[in-house]
Amino acid sequence: MTMFMDVHHGMAGITAEQLKAAHEADLAVQDREGVEFRQAWADPESGTVYCLSSAPSKEAVQRVHERTGHPADEVHPVPLQI
Amino acid sequence: MTMFMDVHHGMAGITAEQLKAAHEADLAVQDREGVEFRQAWADPESGTVYCLSSAPSKEAVQRVHERTGHPADEVHPVPLQI
Secondary structure, rough: OOEEEEEEEOOOOHHHHHHHHHHHHHHHHHHHHHEEEEEEEEEEEOEEEEEEEEEOOOHHHHHHHHHHHOOOOOEEEEOOOO | OOEEEEOOOOOOOHHHHHHHHHHHHHHHHHHOOEEEEEEEEOOOOOEEEEEEEEEEEEEHHHHHHHHHOOOEEEEOOOOEEE
């Protein structure tokens, strides 16, 4: 499993409730892709959301996000962490 | 204190040792700005590095990174987290 950071743009005005709902939707379907979403951070002002996950591939991360209606604009493997 | 996610581009080929050295350089000078770097992730292929910190301001985060020779390309407050 590799760690991935994915980024969503265009989410200006996102609320804590919306972030929670989106994250929970991902958690509800992630098992079928072998993905585990760990953390998420949002900047409502610039409309940027970052999600950290462990997953078998970039495509698996994207499939979860697509299934829950919020495809990521970027998905980067982040094999180095500190 | 607010949480911030900052992003560095153009770091293609970064190694685990280089990420560690950069992070430790930030830790060594962060106190004077009231910044606390928490985690960092790197994608050596696309050359992207993400750093998570808590800090009094975006400018304080950037001042630490500038002082240690690796200014961030983006610094976003991420007041929402899950």
